[in-house]
Amino acid sequence: MLKGSLVTLHVMLSVTGEALFALASCAGLMYLIQDSLLKRKKAGSLIRLFPSLNDLDRINNLCLSWGFPLLTLGVLAGSLWARIVWGSHWQWDSKQVWTLLAWFLYAFLLHQRLVMGWRGRKAARWSLMVFTVLVTLLIFGKLFLQTVHNFV
Amino acid sequence: MRLLLIGMNHKTAPLEIRERLQLFCGEEDQPLPELMRLSEIREALYLATCNRVEVLARVTDNGQAVEGLKSFIYRRGNLDIAEMEKCLYVYRDLDAVRHLFRVTSSLDSMVMGEPQILGQMKDAYRMAVDCRTTGVLLNRLSHHAFQVAKRVRTETGIAGNAVSVSYAAVELAKKIFGALKGKSILLIGAGEMSELAARHLLRQGVGSIHIANRTYARAEAMAAEFRGIPVAFERFPEVLPEVDIVIASTGAPGYIMNAEMVAAALRRRRNRLLFLIDIAVPRDIDPAAGEIDNVYLYNIDHLQDVVDANREGRRAEAMKAEEIVAEEVAAFERWFNALEVVPTIVALREKVEGIMKRELERSESWMRNLDEQERNRVEILAGSIVNKILHDPMTGLKEESREKDALPFVAAIRRLFKL
Numbered sequence: 025m026l027k028g029s030l031v032t033l034h035v036m037l038s039v040t041g042e043a044l045f046a047l048a049s050c051a052g053l054m055y056l057i058q059d060s061l062l063k064r065k066k067a068g069s070l071i072r073l074f075p076s077l078n079d080l081d082r083i084n085n086l087c088l089s090w091g092f093p094l095l096t097l098g099v100l101a102g103s104l105w106a107r108i109v110w111g112s113h114w115q116w117d118s119k120q121v122w123t124l125l126a127w128f129l130y131a132f133l134l135h136q137r138l139v140m141g142w143r144g145r146k147a148a149r150w151s152l153m154v155f156t157v158l159v160t161l162l163i164f165g166k167l168f169l170q171t172v173h174n175f176v
Numbered sequence: 177m178r179l180l181l182i183g184m185n186h187k188t189a190p191l192e193i194r195e196r197l198q199l200f201c202g203e204e205d206q207p208l209p210e211l212m213r214l215s216e217i218r219e220a221l222y223l224a225t226c227n228r229v230e231v232l233a234r235v236t237d238n239g240q241a242v243e244g245l246k247s248f249i250y251r252r253g254n255l256d257i258a259e260m261e262k263c264l265y266v267y268r269d270l271d272a273v274r275h276l277f278r279v280t281s282s283l284d285s286m287v288m289g290e291p292q293i294l295g296q297m298k299d300a301y302r303m304a305v306d307c308r309t310t311g312v313l314l315n316r317l318s319h320h321a322f323q324v325a326k327r328v329r330t331e332t333g334i335a336g337n338a339v340s341v342s343y344a345a346v347e348l349a350k351k352i353f354g355a356l357k358g359k360s361i362l363l364i365g366a367g368e369m370s371e372l373a374a375r376h377l378l379r380q381g382v383g384s385i386h387i388a389n390r391t392y393a394r395a396e397a398m399a400a401e402f403r404g405i406p407v408a409f410e411r412f413p414e415v416l417p418e419v420d421i422v423i424a425s426t427g428a429p430g431y432i433m434n435a436e437m438v439a440a441a442l443r444r445r446r447n448r449l450l451f452l453i454d455i456a457v458p459r460d461i462d463p464a465a466g467e468i469d470n471v472y473l474y475n476i477d478h479l480q481d482v483v484d485a486n487r488e489g490r491r492a493e494a495m496k497a498e499e500i501v502a503e504e505v506a507a508f509e510r511w512f513n514a515l516e517v518v519p520t521i522v523a524l525r526e527k528v529e530g531i532m533k534r535e536l537e538r539s540e541s542w543m544r545n546l547d548e549q550e551r552n553r554v555e556i557l558a559g560s561i562v563n564k565i566l567h568d569p570m571t572g573l574k575e576e577s578r579e580k581d582a583l584p585f586v587a588a589i590r591r592l593f594k595l
Contacts, residue, residue, distance in 0.1 A: 062351065063466070065478045072336070076354035077449060141446030144470040 030105040037098030038123075044091030045130065049155035051083040055148035081144055084151055085137060092130050099123060118169040122161055129154045178238060179313065181272035182245045182264060183223075183230030186286050189263035194229065196253050208307040211248060216241040218583075219311040221318065223279075223300040225293065227286050232276060234313045234583075242266055273317065273508050277501045280321040281328040282335070289335040289490050294325045312587040316511065324504045331500060334493040337486035342373040344482045345453050345474070346380060349421055352451050352472055357381040362419040364388045364412055364433075365426030366398055369455050373423055374402060386419060388412040390426065416441035423453045424460035435464035438471055455479070514595075517577040520586050521570050523595040528566060532558050 058074045074080070103113040114120060133150055136142040142150070184194065211220045211231065219234040231249070235241035250260055267275045278284045280297045301318045304310045310318070329335055338344040346356075353359055359382050363374055366389055374385060385404035389395035392408060399406040407415055416422070416437065426432060433452075438461075442450060452473040454461040459475055466473030513519070536543075536555060543551055569589065576582040589595070 058351070062348070062472050065474065065481060074351075076350060077352050079354045081449075143447040144449055146447070146469060 030101055030108070034098055034101040034105055037094050037101060039098075041091045041093075041095030041098055042126075044087040044094065045126075045151075045155055045158075048084045048087035048091065048151045051080045051087065052148035052150075052152040052155075055080040055084065056145070056152065059145050059148070077144065081147065084148060088130065088134055088137065088151065092134050095123075095127060095130070099127065118165050122158070122165055125161070126154075126158050129158070178235050179232070179269050179272045179317075180235050180238065180241055180245065181230060181232045181267040181275055182242065182249070183228060184263040184265065185228035185230075185284065188265055193253065193255060193259070193263055194227070196255060206303065206307060207248075207252065208304060208309045211245075212307075212309055214241070214244040214248065216244055219314040220309045221300060221304045221314055223297060225296045228279070228284075230276075230279065232272065232314065232317075234311065238268065270505055270509055274501060274505045276317065276321050277324045277504055278498075281325045281497055281501060283328070283494055283497055283501065287339055288494055289339070291329075291335060294322070297325075298322065312515075312584050313512075317508065320504065320508055324501060327500050327504070328497045332493040332496045334490055334497050336493070337482075337489055339483055339486050339490065341455070341476070341479045341483055342369055342376055344479045344486070345373045345423070346376045348472070348474060348479075348482070349377065349451055350380070352449055353420060355381070358383040359420040360384040360386065360418060361421045361423065362386045362388065362407075362412065362415055363398070363404075364409075364422065364424040364460065365390070365428075365456065366394055367425040367455070370423045370425040371398075373453065373455075377421065378402065382421075386412075386415050388415075413437050413441070417444035420449065421451045421453065422461075423455065425454075425456045426460050428456070428460060429458060431462045432460045433465065434462045435468065438465040439468055442468060442470060453479070514590065515583060515586050517573055517582050517586055520589060520595065521573060524570070524589065524593055525566065527593060527595060528562050532562050 054074055055077060058077060058080070062077070075083075106115070107113050133142075133147075133154060136150070137147055186194070207222050208220055211217060211222065211233070216235045216237045217233050218236060221232040223230045223232070229249075231245055233241065233245065246260075246264065249264070250257055253260060275284070280294060282289050282291070282293045285293050297318075301310070304314065304318075338347045349356060349359075356377060357380075361374060361377055361382055361384075363370055363385065366387075378385065385399075385402050386407050387395045387399045387402070387404045388407040388409050388411075389398070390409050392406065395406040395409075398404065413433075422433075424433065438450070438452070442448075447470050450471045452461055452465060452471060454473065454475040457476060461473060461475075463473065463475075465471060514523075536558060539554075543554065546554070573582060573585055573589065576585050
């Protein structure tokens with residue numbers, strides 16, 4: 025019973041967290057396109073379809089600051105469950121390493137946003153970059169590495 | 177149709193003439209009652225704006241009415257007839273409908289797609305309604321024109337993009353900041369265009385406005401007008417971190433704002449976006465400032481390019497709008513043709529005879545008990561009741577159309593009998 029709900033919680037939290045990161049990177053991409061159009065004074069008709077830069081930045085920020093705690097809780101739930109099932113909280117499995125990397129990268133990004141006042145273009149670029157790196161790593165991991173965490 | 181539109185606009189008449197006409201058509205001096213005194217005129221609508229004067233009328237006799245309306249306008253404008261004749265255009269029937277639709281949808285405006293004309297048209301219509309100079313035709317036509325304007329506005333991008341420099345600045349600001357509520361602006365230097373941009377921005381709900389000027393008294397005077405905060409000219413870099421939009425338009429020979437200044441301000445405002453509008457010639461802001469992340473620098477040429485591109489876009493959209501107008505003119509024509517006397521009489525006959533036929537069919541069950549002769553009698557009875565009832569309205573309608581103005585009657589019959 026406890027095992028079941030823990031794993032559900034783990035999956036729900038992690039997936040929501042990662043979906044929010046994906047959304048953040050989408051907002052980041054749209055931000056970058058619009059930013060470059062505005063900078064190059066090419067504010068044509070395409071630009072009318074996008075939300076304003078400020079709104080995109082706000083979406084990016086909101087997604088990061090909700091995604092990060094959700095991912096953190098998801099990892100904690102997973103590690104509690106792993107303690108019960110596999111006997112230890114952490115196995116240095118490839119998927120776990122990937123998650124740890126994601127966690128650190130987003131922690132860094134959030135820190136820069138909150139403390140260093142990263143905003144706008146830089147924040148958008150980084151959130152897009154981090155997400156791309158993570159997705160690439162995930163695909164590579166799936167292709168070449170063994171994992172005990174074989175669900176996603 | 178006997179619809180007549182006579183008028184002049186910015187394309188056909190020079191300003192002096194339009195001016196003089198307008199002068200004589202002030203609000204206290206409504207021309208509609210005078211128009212209605214012309215014997216050929218049944219309904220009338222009068223529209224006067226800074227760019228056009230139009231008289232739309234339903235008339236009984238085209239030729240005489242044109243002369244009547246022309247002389248009316250000559251008298252109004254107090255102008256030489258030959259001079260006036262060159263500026264006037266006359267449209268009849270469907271051409272008048274098309275012209276009215278184009279005017280109301282702002283296709284005929286000086287700045288195509290400008291939104292005021294619809295409001296002015298509505299005012300003109302309201303005025304005509306108040307003076308009781310509209311009837312079936314002009315009521316329908318006016319409402320149809322408003323619908324066309326609405327369709328054009330929603331289905332085409334004709335009014336979509338800013339076509340003035342100051343408004344282009346506002347649109348860009350919205351692309352950057354989203355809602356402008358609570359944002360603050362800094363005006364450096366005063367000028368017509370920067371004041372106009374500031375006014376537009378204030379209308380969008382911009383929160384506070386700082387004003388810096390070389391002559392502090394001028395800054396104070398403007399601040400009083402805009403309810404802003406005057407800033408000593410040399411201290412404007414100090415407010416830079418607090419503002420989101422800067423409009424620079426000083427007469428300074430060189431740059432008054434360099435990239436370092438902007439970079440420093442940006443650090444202090446924790447990289448919040450900054451929109452710099454430089455409408456001064458020579459430029460006030462070092463173009464290098466525009467290279468900084470989160471800073472958007474537009475000078476007068478950039479804004480003009482936006483405006484030109486938008487104008488071009490509007491022209492393309494205008495083609496679509498013309499198609500809508502053509503469609504709607506056809507729709508109006510269909511409605512109008514139905515208002516002729518003869519088709520109305522035919523339609524009325526058909527409807528009533530249809531009712532009679534159906535009722536006879538429904539009585540089939542008990543009529544079967546009757547013999548042939550009796551059945552014929554019942555049918556004849558029903559038919560003659562129908563004919564007697566229809567006789568008076570139909571002859572009345574024919575007489576009206578011969579002597580007077582049948583339009584209101586036709587319209588009433590169509591409505592009452594749901595034809």
